[in-house]
Amino acid sequence: MLRLSRLTDYGVVVLARLGEGDLPLHSAPGLATRTGLPEPTVAKVLKILAQAGMVEGLRGARGGYRLARPLAHIPLSEVITAFDGPIALTACVDGGNGQCESEHLCPVRGRWDPVNDAIRGALEKITVAELAGHSTAIALPHPELRLAAE
Template sequence: MNQGVEWAVHVLLSLAWVDDDRPVSTAALATSYDLPQAYLHKQLQALARAGLVESIPGARGGFLLARPADKITLMDVVTAIEGPEPAFTCTEIRRRGMGEDAPKSAFRRTCAVHGAMQRAELQWRQSLAAQTIADVKAEADAHAPSAARIARRAYGREG
């Protein structure tokens, strides 16, 4: 999984802490996490295409959550950044090398490695789909109660 997923979750968490109708600029988000602005903007655009954030154009524009934090799952974020493709792709290497001369009947059943990886990925996807940005926010608030205040200050929302 690329670092864009981590960045996207942090940005969504920050937008959930701000939670007002004023957009936060890419520059402000990038500065607050010391991230490259151009690359972060690509992640934000992917989140916008997925309907997770709303992109507001103009000099005072930026990004807002497009829906409540409890309606954005971690799986939504992963899919927006990484795409919907499975994490594991079986290339049927069992049919090459030492398996090259095996009869076709030896390959009627799904490869055991493929099956194991599919089951693990299903559990992973279900777990991500069961966790929302609101859940992450609640955990962050419990472990680092000052994080929300720091984020609001970083984006000019001290009051």
Template sequence: MRLSNLADYAVVTMSAAARHCGGGRTSATELAEETGLPLPTVQKLVSILGKAGLLRSVRGAGGGLQLARPAAAITVADIVEAVEGPIALTQCVEGQDCAVDHACSLKPHWPFINQALRGALAGIPLTQLVVQREAA
């Protein structure tokens, strides 16, 4: 399994946003500068992550972007799903057609496998990514 570039960039962007926690606000421009990502990409991600309830925009003087909930309550799974949709290794679990669906003995097991993968990503809070980077 490989994440799309956009999902990867979303994790990078959210990690940068998390470094502004504690009342600090940031902007898409600042996030682009900090991460080295193109500003249009960060702006697109801000929109996606905002719709998913992970980032929020505060208007007015002193406004800007901030996490919509504490960094400890946001996981890598939340971020990946905001960009990619539900975490699933195979398309058949999502109800899409499969050429061998009629003879597949693994189909009943994929939900458990997908849940294990999601559980692993859900076990990594955004705070862990920020702490590891600061320690490096």
């Protein structure tokens, strides 16, 4: 179904909550109650977001997480990459040196790259702010996501 992992979905939701701006700092337990997600899961999501540099974690009592950048500067592609790894539709991507045993027989060798690039490009153009909907984002549907050849 071309689905991205559930963690990625959670990541966007958590980021959106973090950007709601009433408080600059949110704790993982607090975010858990506000999102309706289980607390250990939210903690895991925040850890991944912190490692990827989208949020900053402040340790110690009265600690918590805050956005490292405004949501409008976080492209969706970055969230997906943090949780799901590189954005690519097939396993045989970007180089793909000899890891496919039918390589010499494969008629589509290397042809997937432009497709992957197109998907990547689309996901780089939309930001989490636009998904959250409470920002300076353009109203949906996104004009920049329409394709040139239409």
